[in-house]
Each structure stands twice: as C-alpha cells, then as structure tokens.
Amino acid sequence: MADRFLRRAGSIPGGAGGIVRRLSARAVLEKQLIKDGDRILIAVSGGKDSTVLAWALSSFRRSLKTGCDLEALHISSDFCACCKKTVLAARLESWGIPFTDLFVPVIGRLKPGRKMNCYWCSTQRRAELLKYAVQGGFNKIALGHHLDDIIETFFMNLCAQGKLLAMPVKLRYRKYPLTLIRPLAYLEERQIIACAEEQGILRGACTCPYGINSQRGDMRKKLADFTGNSGAVKRRILAALSSGKTDLLAE
C-alpha cells in the first residue's frame, strides 16, 4: 500500500532514503495522518529529525491526488548561538517548502529567579507554533519525533510518573482547529540518521546547546540495553500502545 502510494510521485529511492519514505508513508496511511487539501506546518529545528521529516513530506505531496500545502517554521531563541538557518532555509526551499523563522526569547521570558529547562523551552516554543499555525490557517502541524522518542516518553511516564501515557502519533486539539501529526513514528533514530547521512542533511544540522535532557538520556541508555536495540521489539512496543481498549497513540 505504501509503495503504490509512493510510486505516484515517481520511483522510490533505494537505500536509507527508501526506508524513510516507505515507513513514513506507512504511518501516514495507517494512521490517516495526511489527506488531500491539508495545510501542514512543519516544525523544523534544524536538527536531523525534522529536516528528514520535511524531505519525506515534500515527496508525499506528489503522491496525493490534489496535493497539500507545506510550509516550515523554525523558532530561533536567545540561547541558540550557532544556528545554520541559511543552510536549512536553502535546503527546504529546494524541496519546494517555504521557510519562516520566528524569534522567541525563551530565556528572556523566564520569570526572575527561574532557570532554563527543557520543559520551559518546549512549552514556549509549542505555544508560538500553535499561535502561528492558527493565524496562518493551517489545519495540521507535523513534528519530527520518531519511534525511539515515543518509546522513551512511554517508559518515562511509566517509571517516573506512574502513568500509562505515550506521545500520540495523531493528536486532535480541542482548543484549536489543529491536528498534530508525527509521520516519523515508525522510524528508529538510526534509520533517520542513515537517511540524513545519505542525503547530505547531517552537514548543517543544528543541535541544542543544552544537549539532550539527562532524564531522557538515562532512559535512552536503559532502553538500549532492555530492548537489545532490536527494531522488532520496539515496533511491537509501538503496536502495543494502540492495542488496548484505549489507543495511547491517538487522542
């Protein structure tokens, strides 16, 4: 099904790029993430995940009957010292995806005495992203989270919060006319890295100067041991999250 869908856009590439195209197409089709006429805002950080996401979505457009609109939003902030925005912008424009940069003073918005942390940064950026999407008449927001992110979040909620809660692949907001989608949900990080290397995307990729937060980093190491880094085990875990009476991958 994914192959037939992709071939409408032309031949499917081999190698790492082909794997990304197929697995993201499968997620899009199985979870009904994208349909004709959607206006999709892709949140791009400059990192490998969201850049590969934009690359994959640019070809989907051609597989749809009437297509969909794609635009990319990058949020700059006051801690992002090295930001290869021009490289990112040029890349996206070459894929036919208009690029906008929005400056949000994440540190500047901290209340006096408060320290910078991942949660603050992500809530500020998420708020601006939603506002921009609503104002721009978008109905979908695409984020670059992948299978390892989803599983880590699930296990962090399980072990640290005592909650059965995953990162949804599809999330309809109640407050806004928006749906969040994560088309890379079936892809492991190593598959995305391989694609990024193959497509020359890693050069010019941005990484957060604060690094991955340590709780997530610890969980990542533990899960690597626990799953033996097996893609099959991870995909079974993902399947389990949709298998109960409540689908933890959809809201």
Place this chain on the structure above:
Amino acid sequence: MADRFLRRAGSIPGGAGGIVRRLSARAVLEKQLIKDGDRILIAVSGGKDSTVLAWALSSFRRSLKTGCDLEALHISSDFCACCKKTVLAARLESWGIPFTDLFVPVIGRLKPGRKMNCYWCSTQRRAELLKYAVQGGFNKIALGHHLDDIIETFFMNLCAQGKLLAMPVKLRYRKYPLTLIRPLAYLEERQIIACAEEQGILRGACTCPYGINSQRGDMRKKLADFTGNSGAVKRRILAALSSGKTDLLAE
C-alpha cells in the same frame, strides 16, 4: 487504613511479616478484594508465595466483621517428584485453613507427540482449580502472584506479543460465579522471601522441577537491570497499569 484494619485481629507483627501483612491488607482494601462472608479457595503450590499468601489471609479473617471461609487446594501432578505435602498441610491446618490435595495427571493428559510446557501445565491446573471452586461453592480464588510477576507479565506482553496486557489483581470471570484475586500484588518477591524466612516457611517449600520458564527468566534479569531493582519504580509501574482509561489490573 491498613493498620486499623489489621489491628482488629490483634497487634501487627514487626519485621518482614509486618510488611507482608500491611501491603497485602492495603491491596485487599484498595482493590476491594475480600469482603465479609466470602468463601475463598487459596491455590497453594507448596512454594513460598502461596504459602505466605495463606499465612497473610489467615489473619485477615479475624479483621473482618463476620469473617470469611478459607480453604486451600493443592494440585499434585505426575511430574512432581518431591512434594512436601504433609509439611504444607500441617502448616495450613495450624493456621486454621483446611487443606485438600487433588491429583491431576498433567503429563498423562498430553496428546501423543506433545511435550510438557509451562502453558499446558498451567492451563490444566487452572481448569481443575476452577472446577473444584465451582463445585465447592467458593466465590473467590486467591493466587500467590506478586508485584514482580505482574510487571514481568506486562513487559512480556508488551515486548513479545505487542499487547498492553497485565495480570489482573482482580478478575471477575464471565463464565463462572468466581472472582480471582491476587492479594500479594503490592509485594516484591524479596519481601515475600524475607517473610518466608522469618516465619520459617522456606523449609519445606516446593519448587517446580522444570524451573522458571526461560522467557520469564530472561525478562526477570532484564527488568532487574532496567528498574535497578527499585521498589519505588516497580510500584509506579503498577500504579500506571491502573492509571489509564482502561484499568489493566481489573477485568
């Protein structure tokens, strides 16, 4: 709440026995596992878990207003070479729990060419247990599974079956007028072992000659690394299993 409940039966012991009494009382009260007038059949294997279960339940009886009936059923089979039944029977009778032994030819019932395995053994024994309970007019069956068993089962279903499924602490059967309860659900195996040692129960405990099945054994080791054997982490995982829209600990 658990302490007040337990004190109706007399003073609460300290040490490992006190921990088992408190945590099993908490499970019984929070999950409403036992009420006055229940007729409870305790499945005893001769192992430390079900023997400690019987010990804990024998004191609950005195905490209830009108009490409950307790009887123990042991299933002997054709592979159980060493079976310290007489020690077990004497122990249970000393706690005021009548003991019955039922012989079930688990190997003898195997179809030609089939090999003995844990699944076959447990389904045969479970069928006989249910039949005996229905015929004896019991409304509850108590099993000795503990917190580590429940978590292992959850993770085995997650990683090997791709299912979100735990071992219920309370399970109402549809086909029979019976409810399955697992009062040791809040207790880690090491807490049960400590109690068994303290109470002198380990001497005379039976262990299956086939040993723990290897899939469960592998999962046990992996989970020990993953949770760091932290009781707090395990209890949070257990809390998570009841936290979603569907309670995975009740059916």
